[in-house]
Amino acid sequence: MSLPLVLLHALPLDSSMWDGTAGALRARGHQVLAPDLCGFGSAPLPGGSPSLDLVADALARELDRRGAGDIALAGCSMGGYVAMAFLRRHPDRVRALALLAARS
Template identity: 40%
Template sequence: MPVPAPITLVLIHGHPFDHTMWNPQLEAFSASRRVIAPDLRGYGASPSSPQVTRFEQFAQDIAALLDEREVDRCVLAGLSMGGQIAMDCYRQFPHRISGLVLADTFPAAETPEGVEVRHAMADRLLREGMRGYADEVLEKMVAPTADGAVKAHVHRMMTATRPESAAAALRARAARPDYRELLTQVTVPALVVVGADDTYTPVSDAEVMHAALPDSALHVVEGAAHMPNLERPREFNGVLERFLARIDAHS
């Protein structure tokens, strides 16, 4: 009897990055399974037009990609905004998802103050471009002690992002749904990962998601901030490998 192929892994990057933020995972997993890491609409090499106007369009783009690549079911992993997109994918097409990996993200809708902050940042990026923002947040995206090459990579991704695309995503993200109730209804295994020093989505946010998800594991990566997959790739990959092995065994 033939052994089923390992399940496809789809990696959704955060804001304002591109698919290369997943380079350590692409290198680690592509030899043993199919891995798809797209550039989201407006980011990286993807078309900048038409711009996203509703947050759910990101998930619809993922569904179209799965159709194009003839992927019936997958494990969906997302970091930060990518994690919120993964949640929206589960909201829209749960039957296509065999497992969820939610890294350094949070499920709640924006507060009124958060909406104002995102719109103000969108206006600033359109006015000033990406470099000043990238300089300011670099050592919140990754820990100050992160490897210099990692810092350079993260800074390069941020400054290469088109301000118009970043602003459009911020406005769409400001109006995204609240996923907290959705998490309680997830019927597939989930893995929640967070950097111990993440100030954008702290460990407390990860603990809330872990508690809400019916079948989940929580892993805190010491010495990492908002991007543990780049800051501590060996540890992140080890946790992800064990999770994928569990999904493969039951698929």
């Protein structure tokens, strides 16, 4: 079985930006997760000062809730920055990384 692919959306969008891509990948048998990042779509803002680390840790909790362990992670724009923060804070979970329109 392949790794779940986690798609992180750009600012100011929500996870629906990935609907077409996620649908096409699922049709080919891939497990795709496209969560809303904190403060976008259905995801509430967590307490504390906003930061990429806070968003990355909230993502880790959401992935735990969904039962996702090791993942392939892709982020577009702001999602790329969250992906890099997630990799820095949770390196043991990321097996592949794709950054789209983001600077490393």
